[in-house]
Structure formats: structure tokens, C-alpha cells
Amino acid sequence: MADLQHEPHDDGLVLPPDTSPLGPIEQTPLKVQIADRLRTAIVTGKLKPGAVLVETALAERMNVSRAPIREAIQILENDGLVETVAYKGRRVKPLSVREVSETYDMRQIFEMRAVRRIIERKIPAGALWQPCQDMERAAQAGDREGLVAADERFHRMLITLADHQLLLQSWNSIYLRVHQIMALRNDRRVPLTDIAANHPPIIRALEEGDMDRAVGLIAEHTRSLESFDPATIAGAPQ
Amino acid sequence: MADLQHEPHDDGLVLPPDTSPLGPIEQTPLKVQIADRLRTAIVTGKLKPGAVLVETALAERMNVSRAPIREAIQILENDGLVETVAYKGRRVKPLSVREVSETYDMRQIFEMRAVRRIIERKIPAGALWQPCQDMERAAQAGDREGLVAADERFHRMLITLADHQLLLQSWNSIYLRVHQIMALRNDRRVPLTDIAANHPPIIRALEEGDMDRAVGLIAEHTRSLESFDPATIAGAPQ
DNA sequence: AAATTGTCGGTTGTCGACAATCGACAAACG
DNA sequence: CGTTTGTCGATTGTCGACAACCGACAATTT
Known part of the structure; x- marks a missing residue:
């Protein structure tokens, strides 16, 4: 498997800790805990695309057998974050420029449909003001993570x-990759206030039931973050 | 697990055969073969919603250990066809009216987006005539399966x-359920010719680059098959 | 030197056995 | 009689060991 990875970024890696509140009592299966930890490590960029996941190594590090590791990795494979080559190895799925673009495109599809449904069914959209205000506050405080x-x-x-x-399920799956992409391109250029300013018009259009304007706004908004630097997400080749 | 299933339709079940062409030579992992067979059984209705999948039983029937069965079932879980309750059991996911409706809705989302992209990028749509003609031929021959x-x-x-x-990947995942739904409601009422007649106008709109008409037609077409009888898809309760 | 073959390390695939958990029922107790 | 407790069967969760497979390199042959 040595030739699947090009740089042995194997050493300094620290997986997210097991944050169980009380300790010995654990009722969620190990595989789920492990999958959560690995998933967090991937979408936060701690495990970069191309990083190799060796069952025996992970099993030894986490003091469990290979079985739960296997299942955890397979869960991640379902999420589309990991790919397996039989008898060769497993690695964090490399991100191509195309996949990034397609990921944002899927996100746009889903959110446009959500807007359509909300207006068609006249669903109250007031609950959106809360996170919207949180964003403005974070933007003024310069708190990028909070934003x-x-x-x-x-x-x-x-x-x-x-x-x-x-729709929610599909959106969640896609948003995992959005997370990952955002973590990989540590892009600090986009002004905070610009992002925050996009949301209030969307809410207003929703509340007024203006379908065309709402759909147009969400389409524009979800397209605005597509640009990125391919070099920052480069994983193993091919 | 006896109380998850209400009728023991366990006996007469015949899983799809292993159709390997030459026999002894097998290079695809067992888990993949098993997953394919089980998936086929589910989407063709041989394994109905609510049917219980017991690892030991399947392992014995297929003459393999539990490990590949486990992985196969987990693959199906990723496809959304099976659900697992830890330490209790696994069963083919019951289909609610809501899920059926949402499934067709997702299909509509995806196909509408495909139509948009094809027109936006001026992609030639001539390749669609082939299956379209196949449909007309099957319709006239009364060959429902072929259609x-x-x-x-x-x-x-x-x-x-x-x-x-x-998009293709998401569509494939959704279409698995469409398959399953169609297999479960053996609805022979919709006239064959009606379905076949829908397609040519769509292709023409695509080739003419008429976005509004193409999107409208595909939206109408993908909505037309939504009606169904809830009783035909009833699985285990809850 | 070139091509073929053999061998080896590394990784996943598969296996059989045991532990953990759940639901239901029986048993004991008030 | 009602409630609690214990036990049991069924099922998945986890484990450690071995087999199958791939890639690369050395050994052998031509």
C-alpha cells in the first residue's frame, strides 16, 4: 500500500478524542463511535484526501479489533468520503475539481427545491431569522468559525x-463534502459581511411568497462560493 | 426477532441465482456478489418490505460465513433498502406513503436538473431516440417488461x-427504490401506449433547446406515476 | 541484458467462536 | 392479583486467526 500515499503524513495525526460524557458506559456500538470520529477527522481536514486508512493500524491505535474499524470505514464509504480497492487499500477519497463543482451543484439543486416547497406549501419561514441574526453578530465580531x-x-x-x-438526508450527505472542501481550502478572502448580507433578502422573499425571486436568490447565493484553488484539495493522483 | 415480522414468508423464498459465467473462477468479493443478489431480490419484490434478514440464516443458506453477509447487508443499508436495529434485527425497510412520494419527488428533481444541463450546455440528445423507439415497439407488442x-x-x-x-449516482440510488415500488404495486392499469407517448415531445424540446417546454414536460411526466395503492406496499408496522 | 518466474511483505477478505444486548416469558415476591 | 426480578432464546457486536490477493523486487533463466 506504500505507493498509494506519496507523503507519509501518518505520524502526527491525532484523531478527535472520544468525548463520551461519563466514560465506561457506552451503549452506542463501537463502529458508530469510530465512524463518527473518522468522519469528523475527514471533514475537518485532519485526514486529507489520499490519506491511507489501514485497518490494522487504526485498530491498534484505538485498541479495538479490526471488525468495528472495517464497518466504520464502510459507513464512510457510503458517505462517499472513503474509497476501497480490494486487497490493496483504503484511502480518503481524493477530490477532483469536477467533484467539488458537482458537490456545490447538488447543494444548489437541493436548496432550490426546498425553497420551492416552502413557498408552494406556504410554510412559515420565520425560524430562519435566528441563525441569520447569529451570522450578523458573528460577522461583526470577526468570528469566522461562528459565522x-x-x-x-x-x-x-x-x-x-x-x-x-x-431531501434532508441527501442534503446532509452532500454537506459533509461541503464541510470537507471548506476545511481544505482555508480561504479567508471572502468578506464575512458579504456572506451574511445574502440571507435576509432570501427570508423576505420566502415570507412574501415570491417564488421567482426566492429561487433566484438562493440559486445565486449557493453559486457564489464555488470558486476555489485546485491545489488546496489535491489528493493522491488518479 | 420473531416479532418484527408478522407472517413467516420465510420458506418459499428463492434468491436470484449466482449467474457467474464459468463457475469456479470468481474474482469479485463474496460480499459484493451477495449484496447484488440481495439487492435484486429486494427491488424485484421477492424480499418484501418488513422481511427479516437474519445473518446466520442467510450465511447458512449461502454457505458462507456471517462476515460477507454482514457487509452485504450494510451495503444495502447504505442504499437505503435495509434498516438495522442493534442487537435486535435487520429487515427490509418498510415503505411509507410518504417515502414513496418523496422518492418520486427526488427523481423529478434529478431529471429536471438533467434536462436543464442538457439544454444549457447544448448537449446533443439524439441518443434518447433509441430507447424511445424500443418503448414504442414494446408497447405495440404488449410487452410490459420490455417497456x-x-x-x-x-x-x-x-x-x-x-x-x-x-447526479447520476444519486439518481441510481433513488431509482433502486423506484424499481422496488414498481415491483410491489403490480399496477397493470396504466395503458402502455400512454407512457410511451410521453417521450418523443421531451426529446424534441431538448433538441430545439426549448428550456421551459422541456422542463415542464419532464416535470409532468415524472409526476404522472405517483399514484399508488398504499396497501400494496405495506410492510411491518411502525 | 531481457524476460520470466519465484518469493515476500502488506492489505483486505473470510472464518468460527464468544460477548453483549434486547424482548419476552416465567418465577418469585408483596 | 399486580409487580418486580430472573432467566432464556434470539440476534447482532466484537474478537483473533488464517486465507486470498496484489504489487514489487529478487532470483533465475534464456
Whole structure:
């Protein structure tokens, strides 16, 4: 497997800690805990695209057998974050320029549909003001992390309001990659206030039931973050 | 696990055969073969919603250990066809009316987006005529299965032309459930010719680059098959 | 030197056995 | 009789060991 990875960034890696509140009592299966930890490590950029996941190594580090590690990795494979080559190895799925673009495109599809449903069904959109205000506050405080978190709450709330389980599920899956992409390109150029300013008009259009304007605004907003530097997300080749 | 299933439709079940062409030579992992067979059984209705999947039983029937069975079932879980309750059991995911509706809604989202992309990028849509003609031939011959197969080829081709890997992947996942739903409600009422007649106008609109008409037609077409009888898809309660 | 073959380390695939957990029922107790 | 407790069967969760497979390199042959 040595030739799947090009730089042995194997050493300094610290996986997210097991943050169980009380310690010995654990009722969620190991595989789920492990999957959560690995997923967090991937979407936060601690495990970069191309990083190799060796079952035996992970098992030894986490003091468990290979079985739960295997299942955890397979869960991540379902999320599309990891790919497996039989008898060769497993690695964090490299991100191509195309995949990044397609990921944002899917996000746009989902959010546009959510907007359509909210207006069609006349669903009250007032719950969106809360994360929107959080964003403004974070923007003024220069709290980039807080802003990103509030932004995600806004978009998740948007999808949730649409009351469409499959849509929410698909959006969640896509948003994992959005997370990962944002973590990899540490892009500090986009002004905070610009992002925050996009949301209030969307809410207003939703509340006024103006379908065309709402859909146009969300389409524009979800397209605005597509640009990125390919070099920052380069994983292993091919 | 006896109380998750209400009728023991365990006996007469015959899983799809292992159709390896030459026999002894097998290079695809067992888990993949098993997953394929089980998936086929589910989407063709041989394994109905609510049917219980017991690892030991399947392992014994297929003459393998529990490990590949486990992984196969987990793959199906990723496809959304199976659900697992830890330490209790696994079963084919019951289909609610809501899920069926949402499934068709997702399909509509995806196909509408495909149509948009094809027109935006001026992609030639001539490849759609082939399955379309197949459908007409099958319709006139009264070959319902052939028509359904050609219909799927038409829609898959539509998505493929859009040249969007994530979209294709998501569509495939959703279409698994469409398959399953169609297999469960053996609805022979919809006239064959009606379905076949829908496609040519769509292709023409695509070739003429008429965005509004094409999107409207595909939206109407993908909505037309939503009605169904809840009783035919009832699985285990809750 | 070039091509073929053999061998080896590394990784996942598969296996059989045991532990953990849950639900239901029986048993004991008030 | 009602409630609690214990036990049991069923099922998945986890484990350690071995087999299958791939890639690369050395050994051998021509």
C-alpha cells in the first residue's frame, strides 16, 4: 500500500478524542463511535484526501479489533468520503475539481427545491431569522468559525422547513463534502459581511411568497462560493 | 426477532441465482456478489418490505460465513433498502406513503436538473431516440417488461447525457427504490401506449433547446406515476 | 541484458467462536 | 392479583486467526 500515499503524513495525526460524557458506559456500538470520529477527522481536514486508512493500524491505535474499524470505514464509504480497492487499500477519497463543482451543484439543486416547497406549501419561514441574526453578530465580531456554523444552521433550517426527509438526508450527505472542501481550502478572502448580507433578502422573499425571486436568490447565493484553488484539495493522483 | 415480522414468508423464498459465467473462477468479493443478489431480490419484490434478514440464516443458506453477509447487508443499508436495529434485527425497510412520494419527488428533481444541463450546455440528445423507439415497439407488442426496461434506459440515458457523476449516482440510488415500488404495486392499469407517448415531445424540446417546454414536460411526466395503492406496499408496522 | 518466474511483505477478505444486548416469558415476591 | 426480578432464546457486536490477493523486487533463466 506504500505507493498509494506519496507523503507519509501518518505520524502526527491525532484523531478527535472520544468525548463520551461519563466514560465506561457506552451503549452506542463501537463502529458508530469510530465512524463518527473518522468522519469528523475527514471533514475537518485532519485526514486529507489520499490519506491511507489501514485497518490494522487504526485498530491498534484505538485498541479495538479490526471488525468495528472495517464497518466504520464502510459507513464512510457510503458517505462517499472513503474509497476501497480490494486487497490493496483504503484511502480518503481524493477530490477532483469536477467533484467539488458537482458537490456545490447538488447543494444548489437541493436548496432550490426546498425553497420551492416552502413557498408552494406556504410554510412559515420565520425560524430562519435566528441563525441569520447569529451570522450578523458573528460577522461583526470577526468570528469566522461562528459565522460558518451559523451559516450551516441557516441552510439546514431551510432544508428542514421543506419537510422532506429524503431531501434532508441527501442534503446532509452532500454537506459533509461541503464541510470537507471548506476545511481544505482555508480561504479567508471572502468578506464575512458579504456572506451574511445574502440571507435576509432570501427570508423576505420566502415570507412574501415570491417564488421567482426566492429561487433566484438562493440559486445565486449557493453559486457564489464555488470558486476555489485546485491545489488546496489535491489528493493522491488518479 | 420473531416479532418484527408478522407472517413467516420465510420458506418459499428463492434468491436470484449466482449467474457467474464459468463457475469456479470468481474474482469479485463474496460480499459484493451477495449484496447484488440481495439487492435484486429486494427491488424485484421477492424480499418484501418488513422481511427479516437474519445473518446466520442467510450465511447458512449461502454457505458462507456471517462476515460477507454482514457487509452485504450494510451495503444495502447504505442504499437505503435495509434498516438495522442493534442487537435486535435487520429487515427490509418498510415503505411509507410518504417515502414513496418523496422518492418520486427526488427523481423529478434529478431529471429536471438533467434536462436543464442538457439544454444549457447544448448537449446533443439524439441518443434518447433509441430507447424511445424500443418503448414504442414494446408497447405495440404488449410487452410490459420490455417497456419498463426501455423506459428505464430512456431515463438513465437522460441523466447520463447531463454528464454529472454525482447526479447520476444519486439518481441510481433513488431509482433502486423506484424499481422496488414498481415491483410491489403490480399496477397493470396504466395503458402502455400512454407512457410511451410521453417521450418523443421531451426529446424534441431538448433538441430545439426549448428550456421551459422541456422542463415542464419532464416535470409532468415524472409526476404522472405517483399514484399508488398504499396497501400494496405495506410492510411491518411502525 | 531481457524476460520470466519465484518469493515476500502488506492489505483486505473470510472464518468460527464468544460477548453483549434486547424482548419476552416465567418465577418469585408483596 | 399486580409487580418486580430472573432467566432464556434470539440476534447482532466484537474478537483473533488464517486465507486470498496484489504489487514489487529478487532470483533465475534464456
